[in-house]
Amino acid sequence: MSAQTTGRETTTRNPAPAADCAAPENPVLRYLRQDRLPHIWCAGCGIGTSVNCFARAVDACGIHLDQLAVVSGIGCTGRVAGYLKLDSFHTTHGRAIPFATGLKLANPSLKVVVYSGDGDLAAIGGNHLIHAARRNVDLTVICVNNFTYGMTGGQVAPTTPLQAVATTTPYGNLEEPFNLCHLADSAGAVYVARWTTYHVRQLQKSITRALQKRGFSFVEVLAPCPTLYGRRNRVGDGLAMQRLFKERAVVKNGVATRETNFDIYGHGPIPVGDFIDRDRPAFLERYNAHMARALGDQFVPYGDITVDEKAEADRFAGPEG
């Protein structure tokens, strides 16, 4: 399957204020909590680039912003939720996916995005990643992979390449890294893509596609952490990492994910592209169909189980009630 055949070119846009035409403003700004800027990220960090692509992807697929929620874990990427002007949740380390699972299942009409880093999603949260993919919970997971723990000062991660230096591997890393796309694919994700922060157009399109999929979609974004990975491993600054991505990335849409390993530290190609795009019933679809079969008329189909705010407000007699 190639990028051209995945039908990603949907362009219903959220109406932008007319003022944009007169005085061109960064179209991403309205997705940000401007009262929280400046952000905490370092110069040259790739996380901001990914947020830019995400905002444009949301714009492109026309989701109503009141129905879009973002859940982050802990870490530099974990701060993304706090900068997006959406219903946004900054959860505990590694647990963004199970929080998002509860959020989505309790109100299936929400579009729920998990936005976090490689350490958060693949180390401490690795178990939740594979199980949410297995259950095919309708979530989009955006994983910014910068090969290290940024927030805590550059420790080895399950994505750190062999030989790379981290504060906890001062003599070089001796553990094989995960290929996160292969992991998500094997666990059952219906959509899996990998791009780098150099590939902003492709990344934006893939996030758009992921947001449109029903089921568990996974987008890996390879990103520079110049401060803690780049500096220690002689990659150089953010720009040098972008150059590395540009020179070594090879687009391999539709390739089997087991063939997408790469070694960012060494040499050789870095496979990027839309790897997986398939359909299988999402968790709640399966639940409703299964229970209807098992219980017949007794089954009360599962939908929105949340409290009705108007009814609750009417019945709620005030603070002492």
Place this chain on the structure above:
Amino acid sequence: MQADRLGVLTGVHFIDGDHACAEGALAAGCRFAAGYPITPSTEVVERLASRFPLVGGLFVQMEDEIASSIAIQGAVWAGAKAITVSSGPGISLMAEHIGYAAMTETPCVFVNVQRGGPSTGLPTLPGQADVMQARWGSHGDYGIIALSPNSPQEAFDLTVTAFNLSERFRCPVVMLLDECIGHMLEKVVIPPAEEIEVVPRRLTTRPPGEYLPFQPGPDGVPEMVKAGMGHRFHMTGLTHDERGYPVMTAAAQDALVRRLVDKVARASREIALTEARDLDDAQVAVVSYGITSRVVVRAAELARAKGIKVGTLRLKTIWPFPEHRVEELLQTGVRGLVMPELNLGQLVLELERVARGRARVVRVPHAGGTVHDAETIVRAIEEAAK
């Protein structure tokens, strides 16, 4: 407001405490549960798994207790009422998220059907050694409520109360059952829905822009919100301001953490549920909770037969500790306090703290695995009466 009829299994039942707890959750309006199997609590989620599809609810068996304890909070922020259930080792894994619920003021219920500990301990046998964990199990300072039923009927009743208190105070509530109560079969009467009082969520009615998700009301409790209402709010486990934005200062920490503690502490009289017996003329009071309180009934009878003026105070609310009730005992002439518990001396520390030497406090420790024998408690009563 009254309970939603769909979830209330009105009638007379012969069920165990775990099942009664599940029915209490259903009656309280809980429609989302996440859990992971662990003895002796699993029957609670088994009941929910079979009942939820009949009432429009959803149970998800998660990959572990950590996931369960945060999945319910996601569900709450989408607007559901939610519960998770576990026992010792699983509750230890959930500890971080009990603190997260306290910090983010997420109303939800954690059920701990206590077994013997520490570690894997005695999976099929009772303990009451998690009472301090229920209070202090997560790191940091926070307010929390814990309730302890002593029968299947009360497992039902107090689970409804637990949900109501969590909504009222926007805080996690711990249901402290024990293996005996969880597995004991007794008559449980579930009243008609009209007779079950359910506290609705305190959802804000303010329009977006005029609502701050962590701005306290007069009782120190902020109004709640849910995803999808258009507020585009933020919440975080970091120290935050009234907008929910992280603020890394000592002043913000002081304002927030004090409020989290105070909103529960100042309502402790209202939250304190106790049951008194024979205290009018009592010189000795046996203070107990959970399964142990049922042995105390027999022990007090035996001691009365021996001529000792003994009464009993049963704590349905463990946290906040009902210290005003103990204070009243001291005012009315009680000079000896006895506390049997299935641990080596946990809640008795509170009793000693409140007594401050004004009454003789006799501990009746027990490492768990079974209940006290009444004679041991009688001897403690005799000692306290000296």
